[in-house]
Amino acid sequence: MRDPTLSVTPSGRATTAASRREVFALILAAGQGKRMVSRWSKLLHPLAGRPMVRHVLEAARGAGVGRTVVVIGNQADEVRRAVGDGDKRIGFAYQKDQLGTGHAVLSAERQLAGYQGDILILNGDLPALRSETLRDFLQFHRSSAAPLSLLTTVIPDPSGYGRVIRNYSGDVSRIVEETDAAPEERATQEINCGIYCVDAARLWKPLKRATASNAQGEIYLTDLIEILRREGHKVAAYRHPDPQEVLGVNTRRELSAAGRALYRRKADALMAAGVSIVDPETTYIDVEVTVGPDAIIEPNVMLLGATTVGRDAEIGAGSRITDSQIGDGTAVLSYCVITGARIGRGCRIGPFAHLRPETVLEEEARVGNFVEIKKTRLGRGSKANHLTYLGDAEIGRKVNVGAGTITCNYDGVTKHRTIIEDEVFIGSDTQLVAPVRVRRGAFIGAGSTITKDVPSYALALSRARQENKEDWVKRFGPEARGKVRDKES
Numbered sequence: 001m002r003d004p005t006l007s008v009t010p011s012g013r014a015t016t017a018a019s020r021r022e023v024f025a026l027i028l029a030a031g032q033g034k035r036m037v038s039r040w041s042k043l044l045h046p047l048a049g050r051p052m053v054r055h056v057l058e059a060a061r062g063a064g065v066g067r068t069v070v071v072i073g074n075q076a077d078e079v080r081r082a083v084g085d086g087d088k089r090i091g092f093a094y095q096k097d098q099l100g101t102g103h104a105v106l107s108a109e110r111q112l113a114g115y116q117g118d119i120l121i122l123n124g125d126l127p128a129l130r131s132e133t134l135r136d137f138l139q140f141h142r143s144s145a146a147p148l149s150l151l152t153t154v155i156p157d158p159s160g161y162g163r164v165i166r167n168y169s170g171d172v173s174r175i176v177e178e179t180d181a182a183p184e185e186r187a188t189q190e191i192n193c194g195i196y197c198v199d200a201a202r203l204w205k206p207l208k209r210a211t212a213s214n215a216q217g218e219i220y221l222t223d224l225i226e227i228l229r230r231e232g233h234k235v236a237a238y239r240h241p242d243p244q245e246v247l248g249v250n251t252r253r254e255l256s257a258a259g260r261a262l263y264r265r266k267a268d269a270l271m272a273a274g275v276s277i278v279d280p281e282t283t284y285i286d287v288e289v290t291v292g293p294d295a296i297i298e299p300n301v302m303l304l305g306a307t308t309v310g311r312d313a314e315i316g317a318g319s320r321i322t323d324s325q326i327g328d329g330t331a332v333l334s335y336c337v338i339t340g341a342r343i344g345r346g347c348r349i350g351p352f353a354h355l356r357p358e359t360v361l362e363e364e365a366r367v368g369n370f371v372e373i374k375k376t377r378l379g380r381g382s383k384a385n386h387l388t389y390l391g392d393a394e395i396g397r398k399v400n401v402g403a404g405t406i407t408c409n410y411d412g413v414t415k416h417r418t419i420i421e422d423e424v425f426i427g428s429d430t431q432l433v434a435p436v437r438v439r440r441g442a443f444i445g446a447g448s449t450i451t452k453d454v455p456s457y458a459l460a461l462s463r464a465r466q467e468n469k470e471d472w473v474k475r476f477g478p479e480a481r482g483k484v485r486d487k488e489s
């Protein structure tokens with residue numbers, strides 16, 4: 001029985017049920033990744049808004065793979081969390097010691113016991129891999145009639161990768177790792193990408209024959225090719241034309257190159273969907289971000305995490321927006337930093353505004369330069385245009401917050417709320433010492449320190465009354481004093 005459906009029980013064990021063409025994926029993610037020079041597992045390193053291993057998982061999913069087993073070992077808990085351990089379609093296998101890619105596959109045998117279809121084996125360090133490529137590869141494998149297919153590519157400088165060795169008739173005969181390769185083998189520019197599809201019936205027993213008698217003393221998955229060939233089986237190779245997409249990431253340089261490729265791909269997809277991106281080379285939009293049509297993104301913009309940008313919005317040069325919603329037609333001018341905020345339609349923000357988590361701007365609100373807002377709702381059509389701090393505040397509609405206004409929300413121990421009702425006018429350079437409430441339509445004179453609630457439609461003034469001393473300058477000003485000095489000398 002080939003191609004049965006699998007389900008992973010909570011314990012991670014595979015069970016079979018009849019269904020056509022389902023493929024099981026096995027992702028190898030137990031390694032450390034020494035060449036990254038990091039205290040974190042390579043698979044945890046983020047790029048374009050996801051940990052490396054999640055990109056591989058999503059590519060497999062996009063290719064129609066149902067169930068997946070991820071082999072974990074180094075920083076197992078962290079990698080498990082990065083993969084997403086609440087998902088029933090994902091099981092985990094634990095590889096206690098990292099004795100090589102072949103050993104990693106064997107560590108998952110228990111989870112896949114009984115499964116008799118094809119297994120798509122993927123190195124966990126392929127963040128730029130696309131679903132379309134995997135789909136083509138699976139299609140290729142199904143029509144090849146070989147028990148094992150692998151994906152290869154040709155690059156000018158193959159150093160670091162396993163070389164694909166073909167016989168006189170062009171068939172793949174084995175893969176040799178760089179450290180084990182003879183000089184003439186090293187010259188081979190066709191490399192193994194760490195993407196394989198193998199019939200489960202030709203996996204477990206043959207792979208157990210692989211030994212660690214090689215330069216690295218590891219059990220190589222790549223030895224399976226030679227083992228199957230010796231048994232008289234065919235090994236099919238699918239040569240992929242775009243190396244960028246299928247190169248394993250081993251170093252930080254390669255991490256940044258893969259990130260670049262993902263950002264470029266995202267920008268291309270958005271432009272195809274009607275978003276204007278002035279300079280895709282300096283635009284960084286994470287994979288999960290959505291942007292509506294006719295939005296304009298200026299250079300050096302970062303749209304990160306779970307951000308959504310509405311249609312006709314405009315994001316000015318140098319702005320960095322993380323996990324936030326930007327409404328339709330809203331303009332974020334240059335150099336704004338916005339994190340965890342919800343911005344309604346038709347707002348205007350910046351330049352140089354800082355909106356921190358739990359900021360909510362209702363539609364047509366305006367926030368100008370050098371304004372910082374945190375945990376605050378600014379009602380519809382309200383404005384805070386210059387040099388202001390609003391924290392822990394509830395601000396109604398059509399409120400004018402004058403330049404230099406500050407909510408004094410922290411007394412050194414706890415945070416307190418400021419409530420400003422609809423249509424209030426707050427004069428410039430006002431301090432609102434929380435907890436305090438300014439009721440509807442009230443008017444606060446500039447330069448006031450407000451410590452008590454202000455009733456509706458009242459004028460509140462708390463500054464010292466101004467006193468003018470007539471002719472004071474003439475009598476006591478510098479000139480007058482100069483004259484005095486002249487007389488004395």
Ligand code: UD1
Pocket residue numbers: 028029030031032043071095097098099100101102103104123124125160161162163175177191192193194219220221222247248249250
């Ligand atoms: C591997 C291939 C090489 C290929 C290259 C493509 C082998 C022996 N070599 O080399 O032919 O050109 O990928 O990028 O397979 N892992 C485990 N447990 C282990 C060892 C590794 O889970 O014991 C995981 C790693 O976390 C990683 C993947 O397997 O995600 C590949 O391991 P890595 O060490 O990067 O293999 P390469 O040396 O790059």
Ligand code: CA
Pocket residue numbers: 123125248249250
């Ligand atoms: Ca690698």
